[in-house]
Amino acid sequence: MNSITTPDVNQLWDVIVIGTGMGGATLGHALAKSGRSVLFLEAGQQTSGSGWVESATPGFGQLPPETRSKLLLRGGRVCEPVDDGEGDSGVVPFMGIGPGGSSALYGMALERFFPQDFQTWPLSYQEMEPWYEAAERLYRVRGTVDPIRQELAPHLLTPPSQSASNSAIFGELASRGLHPYRLHAGCERVDGCKLCQGYLCDRACKNDSRRICLDPALQFENTALLTETPAQSLEVQGRTVTHVVTPRAKLAGRVIVLAAGALVTPGLMPEQTNRSGCVGRYLMRHAIDLYCLTKAPSYESASDTKDLGLNDFYHVDQDLLGNVQAFGPALPANYLLNMPGRSRLSRLANPLISRIADRRARSPVVAAMLQDDPLKDNYVSGRKIHHRFGADDLRRQQRFREIVMDNFQSLGATQLWKKSKNRAGLAHACGTCRFGESPETSVLDRWNRAHEMDNLYVADASFLPTSGGLGPALTIAANALRVAEEVNRIL
Numbered sequence: 001m002n003s004i005t006t007p008d009v010n011q012l013w014d015v016i017v018i019g020t021g022m023g024g025a026t027l028g029h030a031l032a033k034s035g036r037s038v039l040f041l042e043a044g045q046q047t048s049g050s051g052w053v054e055s056a057t058p059g060f061g062q063l064p065p066e067t068r069s070k071l072l073l074r075g076g077r078v079c080e081p082v083d084d085g086e087g088d089s090g091v092v093p094f095m096g097i098g099p100g101g102s103s104a105l106y107g108m109a110l111e112r113f114f115p116q117d118f119q120t121w122p123l124s125y126q127e128m129e130p131w132y133e134a135a136e137r138l139y140r141v142r143g144t145v146d147p148i149r150q151e152l153a154p155h156l157l158t159p160p161s162q163s164a165s166n167s168a169i170f171g172e173l174a175s176r177g178l179h180p181y182r183l184h185a186g187c188e189r190v191d192g193c194k195l196c197q198g199y200l201c202d203r204a205c206k207n208d209s210r211r212i213c214l215d216p217a218l219q220f221e222n223t224a225l226l227t228e229t230p231a232q233s234l235e236v237q238g239r240t241v242t243h244v245v246t247p248r249a250k251l252a253g254r255v256i257v258l259a260a261g262a263l264v265t266p267g268l269m270p271e272q273t274n275r276s277g278c279v280g281r282y283l284m285r286h287a288i289d290l291y292c293l294t295k296a297p298s299y300e301s302a303s304d305t306k307d308l309g310l311n312d313f314y315h316v317d318q319d320l321l322g323n324v325q326a327f328g329p330a331l332p333a334n335y336l337l338n339m340p341g342r343s344r345l346s347r348l349a350n351p352l353i354s355r356i357a358d359r360r361a362r363s364p365v366v367a368a369m370l371q372d373d374p375l376k377d378n379y380v381s382g383r384k385i386h387h388r389f390g391a392d393d394l395r396r397q398q399r400f401r402e403i404v405m406d407n408f409q410s411l412g413a414t415q416l417w418k419k420s421k422n423r424a425g426l427a428h429a430c431g432t433c434r435f436g437e438s439p440e441t442s443v444l445d446r447w448n449r450a451h452e453m454d455n456l457y458v459a460d461a462s463f464l465p466t467s468g469g470l471g472p473a474l475t476i477a478a479n480a481l482r483v484a485e486e487v488n489r490i491l
């Protein structure tokens, strides 16, 4: 495998891809397959392990901060705080760093956005459709067709047989006239699958961008990966990026693709790309609430925990709400107890909290994912972020809550955790280099190329002008394949 430590500073790469997450690795793989020379730059280190870092390390919360950071990094987790303006030492976003980026931790739900989500985009759903299908094939998505959008005909492999508890939940929802379907997921469900969500999977099971794209790309002769090599800035001459500056060397590429994630990519955009004033702005993150279904039959194993998808409330009247889906395996007590900011008193209550959390672990939990409005006042700038849900987000959220409580009442729905209030919950961050028709109101053109540059593209979640009511990973992957074809064409 071409994981190199010393870059050849004299080489001119066809493409330098900055970041190996869902966008970067998917695009880089497609270009490597087409015979292009591709250098991946990755800020994180090689990762290893499986299971929650907090659970695997006794006394994690009491370890010195540097030791905790090292453990988190090895487990593929971001460990440096960002300043979110809440007046304390900041918040560590729950996101991925290292090969595979956030996808190495993700919950594997791989769902298409709705055609209506494309209304304000510079391209139509129909144009994205073949790329959605290609991404579903590539990431080997399993599930069943959503009855309320059957005409979209996604490419789905057969899901594993359904557990008794999920059949009961589906039956109850169907009896209310709702349309549950088997959630679309990029997971091989190997024997004993724990649906590793929130941490690395060490088996050939999680279809993330490292296993599906980065590692296979590195089998090609003209492809290399430099880990622990963050891009620091881009050198520009006129409309061309000539070099990527890293702590090790300045590296040259004919095309440069930024895919360092929606919180980092804006900080790497050259000044002249900000004519619209939109670089770093319109940060979105979804408002996600969790509900425990206290009257539903308990799950028998972790692999039962992510089966349900429901889009009956995606659009209600004129309101854009979102998808309701099974949340996946419960967050372990050790993670909750080690969250920064917990008081000494609450630590004394650890054994009690652990017992309650363990009992809850087998109760079905669903997540309601509200799409949030793109607001210009929400931004990332360096290590500072500012995000507030707008008045209309809060109104729609209240409506969504009432609808979920009403429709899941017979299953004993209890609001568990307003994840929207979770400061670290930035896993779906997007929107900070929006694409659009006009250079006056957007950063990228319809091919994700910076309006003011000839060879600078963005392939991560930054391009999204709206957040959709579903996880963004499949849309990021599909778009990366689309952009890869364009880059290949112009090279």
Ligand SMILES: Cc1cc2nc3c(=O)[nH]c(=O)nc-3n(C[C@H](O)[C@H](O)[C@H](O)COP(=O)(O)OP(=O)(O)OC[C@H]3O[C@@H](n4cnc5c(N)ncnc54)[C@H](O)[C@@H]3O)c2cc1C
Binding pocket: 018, 019, 020, 021, 022, 023, 024, 041, 042, 043, 044, 094, 095, 096, 097, 098, 099, 100, 101, 102, 103, 105, 106, 107, 108, 109, 110, 111, 197, 198, 199, 229, 230, 231, 232, 259, 260, 261, 262, 264, 427, 428, 429, 459, 460, 461, 462, 470, 471, 472, 473, 474, 476
């Ligand atoms: C726990 C968790 C669960 C999730 N579950 C789902 C789900 O089920 N479905 C779904 O659709 N979405 C899910 N998501 C969100 C999804 O994973 C992300 O939206 C997606 O991975 C974002 O892709 P990206 O390419 O924008 O960024 P990332 O995948 O985050 O990749 C960014 C990459 O850039 C690297 N990088 C950062 N800075 C630099 C730099 N200066 N130089 C070089 N490299 C750099 C990072 O290390 C990383 O590898 C989840 C996320 C998390 C964290």
